[in-house]
Amino acid sequence: LSGTMALHSRLFSVYVAGVRAYFGGEWSRAAELLEKSIETKQSLFRLRRQCHDDCLSAGSHALSRLGELRTGSGVRETCTSWVTDRPAECLRFCMGRSITPAGQLPVSTDIEYEFSTRNPYNFLQVTYYKLEKLRKAAAAAHTYFVANPSHLEMRNNIEKYRRMKGVTDEDFQDRELENEKHWVSVEQHEIQLFLSFMGEYFKVHSHSCRVQCEVASQPMPEDRGTDGISMSIFLYSRAALSLSLLSCRQYCVTQVATRPGRISAQEDLLPTQLEHLHIAQFKGQTAENNDKSSVDQCYFTTYTTPNYSESNGSFVSDHLFVCFLIQEIVGYVSRSLEEKKLLYFGVENLDFKFIDPDLWTPEDVVPESLRESWRGECPFSPVHRLLLVSVLLSGGVIRQVGVTIAMDDDLLNGTNRVVLDGVATEKECEKILQLAAVAASVGDGYRGRRSPHTPHETFEGLTVLRAVKLAQEGLVNQSDAQLLHELGERVRVLLHSYFRSPSALFISFTHLVCRTAVEGEQEGRLDLSHPVHVDNCLLEPETKQCWKEPPAFIHRDLSAILYLNDNFDGGELFFTNRDAKTVTAQVKPGCGRVVGFSSGPVNPHGVTAVTRGRRCALALWFTKEKLYRDMVRIMSRCSSSCSSSSGRPVSCWCRDTRVG
Numbered sequence: 164l165s166g167t168m169a170l171h172s173r174l175f176s177v178y179v180a181g182v183r184a185y186f187g188g189e190w191s192r193a194a195e196l197l198e199k200s201i202e203t204k205q206s207l208f209r210l211r212r213q214c215h216d217d218c219l220s221a222g223s224h225a226l227s228r229l230g231e232l233r234t235g236s237g238v239r240e241t242c243t244s245w246v247t248d249r250p251a252e253c254l255r256f257c258m259g260r261s262i263t264p265a266g267q268l269p270v271s272t273d274i275e276y277e278f279s280t281r282n283p284y285n286f287l288q289v290t291y292y293k294l295e296k297l298r299k300a301a302a303a304a305h306t307y308f309v310a311n312p313s314h315l316e317m318r319n320n321i322e323k324y325r326r327m328k329g330v331t332d333e334d335f336q337d338r339e340l341e342n343e344k345h346w347v348s349v350e351q352h353e354i355q356l357f358l359s360f361m362g363e364y365f366k367v368h369s370h371s372c373r374v375q376c377e378v379a380s381q382p383m384p385e386d387r388g389t390d391g392i393s394m395s396i397f398l399y400s401r402a403a404l405s406l407s408l409l410s411c412r413q414y415c416v417t418q419v420a421t422r423p424g425r426i427s428a429q430e431d432l433l434p435t436q437l438e439h440l441h442i443a444q445f446k447g448q449t450a451e452n453n454d455k456s457s458v459d460q461c462y463f464t465t466y467t468t469p470n471y472s473e474s475n476g477s478f479v480s481d482h483l484f485v486c487f488l489i490q491e492i493v494g495y496v497s498r499s500l501e502e503k504k505l506l507y508f509g510v511e512n513l514d515f516k517f518i519d520p521d522l523w524t525p526e527d528v529v530p531e532s533l534r535e536s537w538r539g540e541c542p543f544s545p546v547h548r549l550l551l552v553s554v555l556l557s558g559g560v561i562r563q564v565g566v567t568i569a570m571d572d573d574l575l576n577g578t579n580r581v582v583l584d585g586v587a588t589e590k591e592c593e594k595i596l597q598l599a600a601v602a603a604s605v606g607d608g609y610r611g612r613r614s615p616h617t618p619h620e621t622f623e624g625l626t627v628l629r630a631v632k633l634a635q636e637g638l639v640n641q642s643d644a645q646l647l648h649e650l651g652e653r654v655r656v657l658l659h660s661y662f663r664s665p666s667a668l669f670i671s672f673t674h675l676v677c678r679t680a681v682e683g684e685q686e687g688r689l690d691l692s693h694p695v696h697v698d699n700c701l702l703e704p705e706t707k708q709c710w711k712e713p714p715a716f717i718h719r720d721l722s723a724i725l726y727l728n729d730n731f732d733g734g735e736l737f738f739t740n741r742d743a744k745t746v747t748a749q750v751k752p753g754c755g756r757v758v759g760f761s762s763g764p765v766n767p768h769g770v771t772a773v774t775r776g777r778r779c780a781l782a783l784w785f786t787k788e789k790l791y792r793d794m795v796r797i798m799s800r801c802s803s804s805c806s807s808s809s810g811r812p813v814s815c816w817c818r819d820t821r822v823g
């Protein structure tokens with residue numbers, strides 16, 4: 164045996180011996196063997212990476228040829244050329260398989276699984292504890308717990324280690340951190356750090372994950388038989404294996420985007436990171452004066468003119484960094500697309516199961532017959548699409564007379580933030596405030612309630628549906644209830660244009676909220692009216708991560724608050740960094756002022772204490788996903804156009820809206 168096979172076989176035997184020693188209570192021996200097995204695993208992974216790098220150029224060549232085969236060629240031909248052209252020979256040779264007799268391989272996916280779940284560290288933790296090497300036990304416990312956060316016993320062990328003498332915070336180290344390095348820089352905003360994130364991202368993506376797929380999907384022995392049937396079976400199983408390899412690689416996106424210890428992958432990690440980059444580089448070119456955006460220019464320049472720096476020197480020197488990055492991404496995207504094409508071919512023709520982990524896959528990659536549930540038309544290139552999935556580009560035009568841009572990204576010191584003035588008139592603010600007052604006086608779910616955020620304020624809320632009901636009961640004017648809806652629409656149109664959103668925006672939820680200072684309870688207040696949060700994910704300030712998981716409203720893409728008054732003290736909206744502490748900008752509310760911002764992790768925000776009076780605002784959230792638009796809102800608009808004598812609003816259906 165040689166190369167990786169030898170290592171694999173050693174890994175297997177050393178680990179088994181270590182576990183045996185463990186169960187035999189031979190602690191020193193167990194520690195030695197388990198450590199050795201971890202070392203062996205690391206060497207094995209290193210060697211595989213090496214093999215992969217060495218065979219890579221052959222690989223990309225074969226893949227690009229296969230892409231051409233998708234249309235107009237039969238399954239058999241595709242498989243045949245694939246099998247013969249694939250650089251598997253290179254990999255197999257490199258990995259030592261070519262000299263190993265088929266069927267006698269000590270390949271055990273169990274052992275790979277064992278290491279991927281970090282189980283050896285569980286054994287090690289007990290072993291070191293028995294040997295009274297507490298600091299090492301703490302590191303092993305921590306390393307295991309990072310990947311198994313719901314393991315209660317390990318949580319308790321860690322608590323115990325923390326209380327033990329001689330153990331310090333520094334001892335709780337993740338010994339497998341090397342493979343997750345990209346997370347260290349993931350939350351940095353600065354461009355240089357972003358670049359380093361991208362570097363780590365691609366490294367981890369291709370080295371730690373994609374390479375390991377090669378091993379899991381090595382083809383079967385060369386026993387292809389001579390008759391037609393066994394040849395077909397042979398080709399079919401080869402194709403299936405190759406498809407599993409590709410699908411394994413595709414899922415690397417999810418693995419790379421899943422932080423150790425989290426269950427869910429960070430959705431669309433790459434586009435989200437691009438949002439950080441913020442296209443700060445692309446700002447200043449509005450749709451008006453330049454119908455080709457900078458992204459287009461960069462893409463165009465880099466990929467259509469070989470000596471682009473000469474042909475468009477000034478642009479490229481300003482944007483060299485971004486162009487470089489985009490070049491990286493283009494490579495990544497085109498490789499991924501080639502794989503997807505083949506996979507969809509397999510889904511269509513070979514009944515292969517594949518669920519695309521990316522949201523940015525362009526429609527033309529998906530065969531016609533599979534498109535049914537696919538998203539709508541997208542006129543953008545794959546790279547563009549990748550950039551735009553989660554990216555809003557502030558700086559678009561505001562066309563409404565009387566509305567002005569009071570603060571932009573620069574003044575607000577951040578990304579995708581804007582303050583617009585003049586969105587509602589004094590009269591309109593009055594009407595909505597009146598509506599809020601009536602709602603409060605007749606009582607709704609919030610009346611007189613203490614705020615959910617602070618005991619020093621009360622909180623009243625009114626939804627659109629509730630407003631419509633009040634109108635139907637004759638308690639408020641129909642037209643005032645209707646105004647709530649109109650204002651929401653007005654803000655939607657303005658922000659859609661300002662943020663140049665390539666996809667439609669739907670109102671996902673609207674809430675009229677008033678916060679009132681409780682008199683006599685304001686002395687020495689240190690808390691906030693609304694603690695710092697991100698609207699569409701759970702902010703974890705310690706790690707600066709934001710988890711797009713329920714109970715966060717993960718489908719909110721854009722947030723807006725329309726302010727209605729200013730006769731109160733405090734109640735300023737502020738933005739912070741991801742540490743939830745460093746304030747980057749503040750906004751003072753006033754009638755007709757709208758603050759709009761992307762709902763994601765670039766915009767943590769909160770509200771300072773309201774220490775006198777009552778602060779009312781209409782909070783609006785928008786989504787790009789049709790599915791999550793506000794059904795209640797649409798229905799209530801219908802029902803508000805029905806006569807109130809028709810009874811309960813929900814039983815009144817109107818035909819002119821496309822509900823359901």
Ligand SMILES: O=C(O)CCC(=O)C(=O)O
Nearest residue numbers: 693698724736770780782
């Ligand atoms: O009222 C405000 O200014 C902000 C409220 C807010 O952030 C929210 O409701 O999520």
Ligand SMILES: [Fe+3]
Nearest residue numbers: 696697698768
């Ligand atoms: Fe918020």
